[in-house]
Amino acid sequence: MMTTSDEVLSIYARCGSAAYFGEAVSMTEHALQAAYFAQAADASDALIIATLLHDIGHLIEAVPDDIADWHSDARHELTGSRWLGRRFGPEVCEPVRLHVPAKRFLCATDPAYFKRLSAASVLTLKLQGGPMSSEEIAGFQAEPYHREAIAVRQWDDQGKIAGLSTPDLSHYRALIDRLSA
Numbered sequence: 469m470m471t472t473s474d475e476v477l478s479i480y481a482r483c484g485s486a487a488y489f490g491e492a493v494s495m496t497e498h499a500l501q502a503a504y505f506a507q508a509a510d511a512s513d514a515l516i517i518a519t520l521l522h523d524i525g526h527l528i529e530a531v532p533d534d535i536a537d538w539h540s541d542a543r544h545e546l547t548g549s550r551w552l553g554r555r556f557g558p559e560v561c562e563p564v565r566l567h568v569p570a571k572r573f574l575c576a577t578d579p580a581y582f583k584r585l586s587a588a589s590v591l592t593l594k595l596q597g598g599p600m601s602s603e604e605i606a607g608f609q610a611e612p613y614h615r616e617a618i619a620v621r622q623w624d625d626q627g628k629i630a631g632l633s634t635p636d637l638s639h640y641r642a643l644i645d646r647l648s649a
């Protein structure tokens with residue numbers, strides 16, 4: 469029987485070498501770098517795995533290769549969190565579901581954050597609904613995992629460094645299978 473880590477590794481083996489939209493790293497490198505920064509920050513095991521798998525929705529649902537072909541938000545955070553929710557608890561799938569809202573939250577509440585966004589991330593922000601309104605901010609802050617989602621988001625934003633070497637996916641196998649048991 470396939471374990472969850474088998475599934476994850478096969479999904480990344482199939483599509484992970486594709487470029488991470490508009491950035492200098494592949495999807496797999498981006499996932500590994502984000503998880504590397506989570507681990508360096510002493511995040512919990514669940515949060516490290518949430519960070520590693522935050523974009524798995526992009527790999528499950530085919531989206532156009534070129535970011536300029538995106539005419540609407542691909543809603544990858546929902547595809548990803550549904551897939552993860554069948555394998556992990558809320559401590560993994562909820563921060564993933566909320567990592568795009570976390571970007572919209574940070575853009576509304578932290579002017580320095582918006583200035584640091586990459587060009588591709590500014591483009592997708594528009595498709596994702598732009599910065600949150602004050603009502604949306606209150607709703608987001610009522611989410612039990614909103615702090616974890618903000619943390620995932622910040623490691624997500626860091627994980628776009630061409631050539632940064634990290635442990636590979638198999639490094640996370642045991643952790644993935646323990647958390648999804």
Ligand SMILES: [Fe+2]
Nearest residue numbers: 498522523624
């Ligand atoms: Fe990401």
